[in-house]
Amino acid sequence: MLTALCLLLGMQAARAQDVPGIEICTVEKTMERRTSCLQSNVDFLMKTITKLGQDQRLKLDAAQRQIETLNANVAALQKTVDDLKAAQAAKPAAKEAPASKDNAK
Numbered sequence: 001m002l003t004a005l006c007l008l009l010g011m012q013a014a015r016a017q018d019v020p021g022i023e024i025c026t027v028e029k030t031m032e033r034r035t036s037c038l039q040s041n042v043d044f045l046m047k048t049i050t051k052l053g054q055d056q057r058l059k060l061d062a063a064q065r066q067i068e069t070l071n072a073n074v075a076a077l078q079k080t081v082d083d084l085k086a087a088q089a090a091k092p093a094a095k096e097a098p099a100s101k102d103n104a105k
Contacts (some may be wrong), residue, residue, distance in 0.1 A: 020044050 019043060025037035
């Protein structure tokens with residue numbers, strides 16, 4: 001029974017904690033409390049914007065590295081294709097030479 005009572009009191013204490021976030025400041029009666037509430041909202045928003053900006057910068061950096069890797073892969077594949085085309089173009093020319101010898105006989 002004592003354990004259940006402690007748990008209930010613990011839950012009440014957890015609910016009473018101030019969770020950072022946007023608060024409705026118009027319900028405050030005094031100017032000092034309203035100003036403090038507004039400043040708390042500004043601080044929360046600035047921290048949120050900073051955190052989101054850092055997260056987006058990390059994502060952009062990762063995307064940039066991936067783009068650079070993909071560009072390098074495309075360049076390597078393009079070189080391979082060019083080499084294959086050059087080899088294919090050289091092959092028929094070599095085949096045509098023996099064929100013309102057969103026609104000459």
